Amino acid sequence: MTTAVFIGCSFIAFGPVLALCVCTIAAEPLSLVFLITGGFFWLVSLLLSSLVWFIAVQIGGSNNASVKKNFLIFGVVFSVLLQEVFRFAYYKLLKKANKGLMTVSQEETIPISVRQLSYAFMTLAIVPLHVFWGIVFFDACEKKKWWAPALVILSHLLVSGLTFLNPQYDGSLVPSYIIMMLMGTWAFFTAGGSLRNLKLCLMCRDKDFLLANQHPR
Amino acid sequence: SSFAHQHFLVGVEGRVDLPLSCSFCWGNSVERKIYIPLNKTAPCVRLLNATHQIGCQSSMNGDTGVIHVVEKAQDLKWVLTDGPHPPYMVLLEGELFTRELMLQLKGSSRISGLAVAISKPSPAQGFSPGLKCPNDGFGVYSNDYGPQYAHCNWTVWNPLGNGLAYEDFSFPIFLLEDANETQVIKQCYQDHNLPQNGSVPEYPLCAMQLFAHMHAVTNTVTCMRRSSLQTAFSLNPEEVCDALSDYNVWSTLKPINASSKINPVDEVIIVATRIDSHSFFWNVAPGAESAVASFVTHLAAAEALHKVPDVQMLPRNIMFTFFQGETFDYIGSSRMVYDMKMDKFPIRLDNIHSFLELSQVALRNSSVLWVHTDPVSRRNESIQPQVETLVEALINSSVGANVTLQEVGQSQPLPPSSFQRFLRAKSIPGVVLADHRTSFQNRYYQSMYDTAENILMKYPEGLSPEETLDYVTDTAKSLAEVATVVARALYQLAGGTGNTSAIQADPRMVSRMLYGFLIKTNNSWFQSIIKQDLKGLLGDELPQHYIAVTSLVNTTQLVQYVLANLTGTVVNFTKEECLNPEKTPNPEKEMYVYTWVQGSRDPNSTSRVPFCVQSTVHLTKAASPAFELKQWGSTEYSTWTESRWKDIRARIFLIASKELEIITLVVGIAILILSLLATYFINAKAHVLFSSPGDGGTVAY
Secondary structure (H helix, E strand, O other), X not given: OHHHHHHHHHHHHHHHHHHHHHHHHOOOHHHHHHHHHHHHHHHHHHHHHHHHHHHXXXXXXXXXXXXXXXXXXXXXXXXXXXXXXXHHHHHHHHHHHOOOOOOOOOOOOOOOOOOHHHHHHHHHHHHHHHHHHHHHHHHHHXXXXXXXXXXXXXXXXXXXXXXXXXXXXXXXXXXXXXXXXXXXXXXXXXXXXXXXXXXXXXXXXXXXXXXXXXXXX | OOOOOOOOOOOOOOOOOOOOOOOOOOOOHHHHHHOEEEOXXXXXXXXXXXXXXXXXXXXXXXXXXXXXXXXXXXXXXXXXXXXXXXXXXXXXXXXXOOHHHHHHHHOOOOEEEEEEEOOOOXXXXXXXXXXXXXXXXXXXXXXXXXXXXXXXXXOOOOOOEOOHHHOEOXXXXXXXXXXXXXXXXXXXXXHHOOOEXXXXXXXXXXXXXXXXXXXXXXXXXXXXXXXXXXXXXXXXXOOOEEEOEEEEEEEEOOOOOOOOOOOOOOOXXXXXXXXXXXXXXXXXXXXXXXXXXXXXXXXXXXXXXHOOOOHHHOOOEEXXXXXXXXXXXXXXXXXXXXXXXXOOOOOOHHHEEEEXXXXXXXXXXXXXXXXXXXXXXXXXXXHHHHHHHHHHHHHHHOOOOOOEEEEOXXXXXXXXXOHHHHHHHOOOOEEEEEOOOOOOOOOOOOOOOOOOOOOOOOOOOOOOHHHHHHOOOHHHHHHHHHHHHHHHHHHHHOOOOOOOOOOXXXXXXXXXXXXXXXXXXXXXXXXXXOEXXXXXXXXXXXXOOOOOOOOOOHHHHHHHHHHHHXXXXXXXXXXXXXXXHHHOOOHHHHHOEEEEXXXXXXXXXXXXXXXXXXXXXXXXXXXXXXXXXXOOOOOOOOOOEEEOXXXXXXXXXXXXXXXXXXXXXXXXXXXXXXHHHHHHHHHHXXXXXXXXXXXXXXXXX
């Protein structure tokens, strides 16, 4: 019956991504291009950071478990920094490509391991985190607010570092979800949302709002 | 983060960690973290005959079950009634592998498979999965011939036989040959499956999966019919079973032309032994007492006879025959008798003067060797005196040797032997030599415990393989005595008139052969007598003597090479001449077979000195006549076939509860639907949610 577990975990981990793709990306062909390019950039960053880690391990060459763990921590930190560098590079590329439009979507995969449910929920947190980070990062670069990207990098490092606490899943999952909520709120406000809009939306008063806000052109 | 930080193993503590730096490892590393494969196992496969199927069967995608270790009879209750997580996969100690327990398991639906841990040392009460009456119905005794002897009415030959190997099981049964693997399984069981203080063990539980799906069903008639339909009509035939077949090895003392018939007046004495055995599990057949000791004695007698200077002038010829497949209703001997009747063999039934068979001879009680004869044919006035001559020659030959020959009661029938097939065709005077008077001395007849220990082969500690090869055990000395007696008797029966005290079998040669056929075939002597390009023939694991379905199993080839080496002569031919003897015409060459062997290694150099051996060793097909005649339901000839299969393996892993799996699936579907709804809702209201008044700037989706 492990097919059931496979399908369940896939839906948990990639349900939101799938929903995002189906509803937002698939309708607009240009956003699909941005999706693929963004994913490609992120994969390249992962590849380069893995290469660096692999070379470091071969040069270091020891069978000691704690030495290997140190190498892994170094690898993770380096990878996070490289991912953020590539995120910045992607931003620059998008700016050059089209000053007006910025679409960011990323995918991420985590290798399946034994504690499937917990890892699936971690993925569930990581994917929106990358989306929110992208939103905040790009907006901050646009407005030249350089403290925001620094915060993004720090929170990325924090979440990656938290996974070293596994198998203590309450230590890694709960803070990651809290950070995701915080980043989500920050991204919501960065994208132009506000509490007033949310209230309007939820109480279905949006039609009146639109009518009131129409500017004659 | 996207890195897999944790490399912890699937909860089997105490196991050796996988090295993390195994970057270029072949194989799926995720699979290696979940499953532990069991490599040193032997399956139980399905065999079919004209009317039945025997053996074991698993489902197409293997059978999985929660492991339960049964070390005493009370543990079985958990499996059969109490345990809350059926089906169970039982790990059974070898001592408990009995008929009663197996019949209990057979009737239960809570068992999905069985793994038997081989018992070391062998069970003290004996163990034989064979029948109480081996090869019943295919010997000579039937309702027409000695009905009081048929179906073991007079003597039960194998009283310890529980017939397990001839039962049909619907679940897979595997043998765990390595004690380390058994320990790994028990450790996994103790970590996860043990009930704690009477409470039920919780998921995840340690489970085992056995793959052994057999393609053939019902009986030989059905499977051969399906196979022949496939071969006739399908572009890609998928045969479902194969007949058990191999080759008999035979050689004559005086060379004969194997492509033509011998003179009808010539007389031949046939000496016969079987060279195969069987057990409950596939390709596990050490057969020390049931086959190996007998044919090693036979080989030693052949060597002793060839050393006698005047053998080429003897009036009668002697044929040394090694029958393959006798365990399965006399495949080899029935085929030879059939070939003799159909005139396809150089020697006819009328040429046979007498018959001497060596049955199980290694466990002689106070050095007595029993002489069995057939009471029914002895009632014939022409046969009786010839049998008496035979017995007399044997008794005369045993003077001075440490062997006491005694006749069993004249009204006792023959034990299961190849001689019975010859008697079915024609009344021939003959004897069968055995170490048992009534029932077998062998308490592990046709089982996995019939090993070198069973025939009391003991080596002192601390010997190197070379020293072990040359060490002469007491068993070897005892078998050499039997071989000496047999050789002397044969010399007399063949008409020899000289002094027989010079005929002696070599105990050192017997010991080397026992080592090679029971402990390790990859030794220096075997390496020096085989052909040059046969690398796969010699192995380092324990030799097994099962007939199998592939042609020329290792045992047959090795017997052929050993016989050629012991009875042949070295001739001064080049490699070209040796491999192609027909190129240089010579009437002598038709009588002999030439083999180019690789020779022994020079102690100083690494190369070998090959040479050419001239011998009279031939191979003849040992396939049941039932398959030649396409009489697949025959009750006259052996109809044993072995099923085909695709994949046989075993592995253990942890399984989760069904409830957890369903929960995972439901949660996943729920999250998917939820996120679809949320995204659609947010997308539809995006222009409201993400617009600040007056600011049409950065809008991010």
